[in-house]
Amino acid sequence: MSVVLKDLNTENPRWCVGCGDFGIIMGLKRFIVDRQLQPAATVNVSGIGCSGRAPNYFNTYGVHAIHGRPITVALGLALTRPDLNVFVHSGDGDALSIGGNHLMHGINKNFKCVFLLYDNELYALTKNQTSPTTRKDHVTNTQPQGSFLQPINPLTVALGLGGSFVASTADWIPDHLTATMKAAFDHPGFAFVHISQRCPHFDPENFDHKTSTWFSFLKHDKGIAPDKRIAPKTEVVAHDPSDLVAAFKYAFAQRRYFGLFYQNTAKPRYDRILRDLVAKAEQKPRSKILDHYLI
Helix, strand or coil, X not given: CCCXXXXXXXXXXXXXXXXXXXXXXXXXXXXXXXHXXXXXXXXXXXXXXXXXXXXXXXCCEEEECCCCCHHHHHHHHHHHCCCCEEEEEEEHHHHHHHCHHHHHHHHHHCCCXXXXXXXXXXXXXXCCECCCCXXXXXXXXCCCCCXXXXXXXXXXXXXXXXXXXXXXXXXXXXXXXXXXXXXXXXXXXXXXXXXXXXXXXXXXXXXXXXXXXXXXXXXXXXCCCCCCCCHHHCEEEECCCCCHHHHHHHHHCCCEEEEEEEECCCCCCHHHHXXXXXXXXXXXXXXXXXXXXXX
């Protein structure tokens, strides 16, 4: 069946006015329509947080999992149903705090999924608390004198953990956002997509979406094309996504870069390895399955 945008709509999203989450789910819906992914073969999995509501707003299969655990659910789907299109929605707190261990092993296992990290640099659902990515000295309800520590850098974390696909984009650049999702979906493994996401309710001064002088686009034939509307107004840097050293350089930079930092399509996939082992395993009658454990 042909899929159009209205086929994917459910209830009206319940986020604050101007929230970047609206742009993210619309970007994913645009991609689903562009690729004609069937809703019955698509699953959106989330943890807890503002991003956790995302599966409610797609007329696909969805799992609103527990805090920090959407990757474990997605891995189960990838192992048992490789025919499904799996998208994981996770916030900076959900992914990098309580879910940090699962993110580490998800990236290392490199199973097939698109992992969308919504990063508004604070805990917004719980009313403006310091998150792992909150910038230093920023005032929050839990640290009214300003955040004490330098924030965790999601891009360097993903690169350092051996991510096979590491990209960055923003909720207010719709064409680049959708192009990034396309590249991530086509990647044969765990595609880590960092999304700078506005929170105008609790942090309206962060992420100036009206200007573009503070960020740059990465460009390469094997990368993600810079946004045609914004690229002429800012810097475009040539970067080969197979160059891990250069990827770290741009990830560590004070200036923000959007595009494909790194890709390695040859990295082994845990889900594929495990399914191959099961397919090749010796077949035994059920009555003898436990014989190996007899003493």
